[in-house]
Amino acid sequence: MTSAGLWDDEYDVVVVGSGAGAMTGAFAAASDGLRTLVLEKTPLLGGTSAYSGSAAWLPGSQVQERAGIGDSTESARTYLRALLGEDTARRREAFLTTAPEVVEFLERDPAIEFEWRAFPDYFDAPGRMDAGRSFVPLDLPADRLGDLLPLVRPSVDRDRAGQPHPEGPLTAGRALIGRLLLALTGTGNGFVRTGARMTGLVIEDGRVTGVEAETSQGPVRIRAARGVLMAAGGFEGNGPMRERNGVPGAAAWTMAPRGTNTGEPIEAAVAIGAATDLMDQAWWCPGVEQPDGAAAFTLGFRGGIMVDASGRRFANESLPYDRMGREMAAAADRVPAHLVFDSRFGGGLPAISLPGRPAEEHLASGTWVRAETVEELAELLGVPKETLTATVERFNGFAALGVDEDFHRGEDPYDLFFADRSHGGPNPCLVPLDRAPYYAARVVLSDLGTKGGLRTDEDGRVLDGQDAPIPGLYAAGNTSASFAGRHYPGPGVPIGSAMVFSYRAVRDMAAR
């Protein structure tokens, strides 16, 4: 905390972070005529949002209407109510009623266009859309960004390898960030400053009036006359902070870009009295361990079985990734787990892995092992031979029968979405393991970001310990405690909710 002195720069709104929520909030503020600055700590815009599949779970909007899929705010309300109960009812309602407005607002700009993409909701609950209700931006031709292109963070495989964007249009998360950047800069009121790490909040008469930041030119103080919106990710990249708050997994295994989300904005708000919630929570996923010790977001298992240190299966491998992550976190002998698979997938992983590395690299580094028999595989893994053999035999029996009597794999529309129907068995999610050589890939508990953070109200206003809003301070995305609590209801909830609460935050600032 500090009292105000001279300002180095002045804006109406300062947005900390540059993911999909931050950029949506900044664009909304700038289009309301407010001079708006996006402050980003790294040299690149987009954070984890740029790595993402860009799915946005914004129910009942004109995009689902165009797709004719029969989605509605009411069915999404039924679904969320069934999953989340009444815990965050006010924020849930704000989310539901504002989602269509955000989409309408965004698509009014010529830079932004979305299309519905099939991807089932994650829970079997009333109001679920089996085909899914989330949508993605259209690919963005790179030349539309011109000089702005190098500012957008590349996809995870290129970024981790230190490579720039490939030839061709920007897709998925890069398209989303690129489109929002075009819209923001097109207002004439929106500015971005990279390489500026927010370190503290400035308070005047009990109101947040600006931020302090570290830049290559030294520390600066930037005024935010209407308010500060912090949409700067969680603290997934901060090992000690994870440990203090009991977040399972590890900073080395998170999917957030290196050096991004280490929680300074959360800590700065706590230092002035902000309350937090859900601090041990994350959006989890299984992560195939990489030769360099990092993890790769892994989903869409088309084959193989996941076993714990005793050589036993412990869950339906086809579960949505956050639910599988929670299963892994539930017992110490499940991290690392091993994905055991056979050669029918050409020696490749029977799943989507972001980023993916060639099998030979994994085998050379020891993150995968290969053997001619299941017994030999067990020996290489150090798991009991008899147990792993029995597990594989039992699973092969289920595959022949078409029924997973242990974990019901293949009974949910989500399981079937990624299924490989080419193997011809009675249940496309139960693919036998019977073609040597056999493989096992080491799987750790990864995450797409922490989702505990600052307590906020339905307008993204940060609350203090008495649940009173701290004037001038707002939070959204993974900087705030998620309205979805301990659930990941469907594809695109992290990004969709970050967009809605950022939008509501700046509308609240504009109205004051």
Ligand SMILES: Cc1cc2nc3c(=O)[nH]c(=O)nc-3n(C[C@H](O)[C@H](O)[C@H](O)COP(=O)(O)OP(=O)(O)OC[C@H]3O[C@@H](n4cnc5c(N)ncnc54)[C@H](O)[C@@H]3O)c2cc1C
């Ligand atoms: C491969 C992959 C696919 C995914 N697909 C989807 C999907 O399709 N749909 C979906 O909803 N979610 C998806 N996710 C999850 C989702 O991308 C993230 O949970 C979400 O984007 C987080 O948004 P955010 O705005 O909170 O943080 P981010 O997008 O990570 O942005 C935070 C930004 O704030 C900056 N920052 C941090 N601290 C400071 C500071 N002190 N000062 C200034 N700047 C700071 C960071 O550098 C970063 O650029 C996916 C994740 C991955 C890895």
